[in-house]
Amino acid sequence: MIYSGICRKPMSLSLSLQQRRKQLAQLFDDPVVLWSGKALSRNFPANRYPFRANSHFLYFAGLQLENAAIHLENGKLTLFMDNPPPAATLWHGEMATREQIANTIGADEAYPLKELATRITDIATIPVQDRVTHQEQCQLLGRDLPVAKALKGKDLDLAQAIVSIRLCHDENALAELKKASKVSVKAHKAGIRATLQAKTESEIRSAMEGVIIAHNMTCAYNSIVTVQGEVLHNEDYHNPLQSGDLILADVGAETDSGWASDITRTWAVSGKFSATQRDIYNVVLAAHDACIAKMRPGVEYRDIHLLAATVITGGLVDLGILKGNSADLVEQDAHALFFPHGIGHLLGLDVHDMEDLGDVAGYETGRSRSDRFGLGYLRLDRKLRPGMLVTIEPGFYQVPAILNNPEFRQKYQNTVNWERLAQFSDVRGIRIEDDVLITNNGTEVLTAELPNKIAEIEFLMAT
Amino acid sequence: MIYSGICRKPMSLSLSLQQRRKQLAQLFDDPVVLWSGKALSRNFPANRYPFRANSHFLYFAGLQLENAAIHLENGKLTLFMDNPPPAATLWHGEMATREQIANTIGADEAYPLKELATRITDIATIPVQDRVTHQEQCQLLGRDLPVAKALKGKDLDLAQAIVSIRLCHDENALAELKKASKVSVKAHKAGIRATLQAKTESEIRSAMEGVIIAHNMTCAYNSIVTVQGEVLHNEDYHNPLQSGDLILADVGAETDSGWASDITRTWAVSGKFSATQRDIYNVVLAAHDACIAKMRPGVEYRDIHLLAATVITGGLVDLGILKGNSADLVEQDAHALFFPHGIGHLLGLDVHDMEDLGDVAGYETGRSRSDRFGLGYLRLDRKLRPGMLVTIEPGFYQVPAILNNPEFRQKYQNTVNWERLAQFSDVRGIRIEDDVLITNNGTEVLTAELPNKIAEIEFLMAT
The missing domain is CATH 3.40.350.10 (Creatinase/prolidase N-terminal domain)
Structure with missing residues (x-):
């Protein structure tokens, strides 16, 4: 269709x-x-x-x-x-x-x-x-x-x-998907606005899920609302908020007929990003924006993933965290040290749409998962088509299980400037995720109404 | 123990x-x-x-x-x-x-x-x-x-x-159960306070469950938050609030180690009960108070149920809705026309504690469910013992499936003053439920901090 x-x-x-x-x-x-x-x-x-x-x-x-x-x-x-x-x-x-x-x-x-x-x-x-x-x-x-x-x-x-x-949503589906994104956007705004008064992760979660419940929707998946952004599938909400923390919130609504949305934002608990948090955030945001700018029918989603990897490694080179040029670094999977998951996935009735079928939906016939560290977690490997809805969710995380892995320490000994990296210890995890619809000649970001620039988020927190 | x-x-x-x-x-x-x-x-x-x-x-x-x-x-x-x-x-x-x-x-x-x-x-x-x-x-x-x-x-x-x-809770269990009730009390207060600004059932639900989420607890069961109080197991939240409505909210928190609470309150959407709503509410409250006053070790819970039935029928006689004396009316199961469920149940790790075992927990060995309309839904038939935690939840409902049942219309033709009843059409469902611990010489109401008198609820709504 x-x-x-x-x-x-x-x-x-x-x-x-x-x-x-x-x-x-x-x-x-x-x-x-x-x-x-x-x-x-x-x-x-x-x-x-x-x-x-x-x-x-x-x-x-x-x-x-x-x-x-x-x-x-x-x-x-x-x-x-x-x-x-x-x-x-x-x-x-x-x-x-x-x-x-x-x-x-x-x-x-x-x-x-x-x-x-x-x-x-x-x-x-x-x-x-x-x-x-x-x-x-x-x-x-x-x-x-x-x-x-x-x-x-x-x-x-x-x-x-x-x-x-x-794979390609019809009008009825799109109407529902837009309802879900709209409520999710409101939920994130409520979470951002509740932060300065909140003392724990669970209070921010409450503000966000409260919006979803008030609109008589359900959560499309178990929310992630955490100061430990480096724990990718974190479903605990017990941590107190401390002023240097970033909070990473991955929360999405589902309509009563089952259509999902999926948004992540990361913001500073204190209302102000530190200089190091700001630097890394802007690298992730640059990757996010570059991906969306490139998306249109006919483009391979895998290339969008690799583009994110390239922008992230490039940004980390500029910050002195990685050494070399970004193309080589991506070739060596160095991006996956800090961005170990895929750039996104299909979105529809399931938050990972049709993932019950394994990779039948995510991977075009004849394709299969890569065994590369920097590609193997990619959930979608298809050419983009009008009517497809996908997430774009680049991230940066300092996952101890990766960065302390002796094999990686060895392999990337001269690729990472470990001393420089240590200066960014207040950046545990950042992800920016939006829901992007492929149109006939480009994209429509269903979640565009939710700010993702630091200045806008900080402004929202203060109002 | x-x-x-x-x-x-x-x-x-x-x-x-x-x-x-x-x-x-x-x-x-x-x-x-x-x-x-x-x-x-x-x-x-x-x-x-x-x-x-x-x-x-x-x-x-x-x-x-x-x-x-x-x-x-x-x-x-x-x-x-x-x-x-x-x-x-x-x-x-x-x-x-x-x-x-x-x-x-x-x-x-x-x-x-x-x-x-x-x-x-x-x-x-x-x-x-x-x-x-x-x-x-x-x-x-x-x-x-x-x-x-x-x-x-x-x-x-x-x-x-x-x-x-x-059956009888130890200190560790009681500490958890009290944590759960405390949060549930806060949730109900938040729901009551949110009502005058709310437009739908789901907005009140949001205020209540928001408190539970903020305390990093879960709901012990699917909340009931409804203007259709006569639908006993109502899990829809889509109705708009209208000024003559009562809202019935049955919402309880569960701690992270699984201990539950279970509270119901009913209040007026407009902030003011009508005269008819007030009359019936006070009948239900009188039953609630009479039950708790009678509870102590050695008392049969079944007798507490029958006491509630007696107070409710007596109150309905006083209001001109039922004809006869309350003892006879209870004998005839006339109470169950308006109060078709049991007075309560065990409460612990499960909101209906140990109900996975059928009636093994609820019914003392050798006892089984009555086939009487006015007793068959009783979930607990045991002598009360210190350390038992039970709910007390009398109610009044106008359930169409009961009141329009031709068999009942026939049987209770001369027992109910149907014309008088019609004047109470703005009372669809009322329930007042608290969690009552049996102590050595009486009771401790774990949820006592939550108001249940009309004046107190109306005051809470306005503040």
């Missing part, structure tokens, strides 16, 4: 779903069944984690229906789900019936779930995350179904067809 | 765990293995729900350890868990080793998880919630393990032994 780039009123859900089914029918002949999955319990059966439907199901069914399935064939949609039991109204109030839901999503037919058994022959499917439903899928199909990242045969063909549709 | 009632400095975690193990050894001879469980994924493997360890494991291990097991025998604790893989430090930073954790919790020995297979003979256990670990439990034990509410044989004996210990 070619993204029109023209902003029209988003079409109705049922029309939009119909269009998605038609696209699938053009790419895939066999009948398809997709399951939504079941809610998972926390510490006892009635205490459940908030339900999240499987994303492939959501893409074609539009609603977070629990324990439902859809059958897709030649653009026709059949819904399988049970009506709520009469006793449920006592506890849950009036709930939509199967017929009402079928009507909302434009299903051609609708049956109780047990009827699904009669429509299961020769179908292709994608397994869901929850183990109970996964086992039911296997049982109904009468065959083993591996986890979603290891699909084979017609299930893999189906996955590839769905990937090729979901 | 007899609760001392004297507030001393809580003992260290490892001493407290040791005491719990000793208690278990006195009640149960066979070796025991308890698993913590695994984190569950949301829409793709790396996007996980926040991990919550199994509560029985937590009670004896004290920490939220993922994918770990403990072996308990004669008061001895052996910990089984793997050290974090070296690569994990890149993404997760420095993590505690098995030895460090063993030291913190006072384990006698500690081994990698695979060693557990050598210590599994003849053990009793309780299955965890997550299906993957449950299947591993069955496989290791070489026997089928039903879900936790259907245990048999020595597993059931173990469950009963654990219940008899967990």
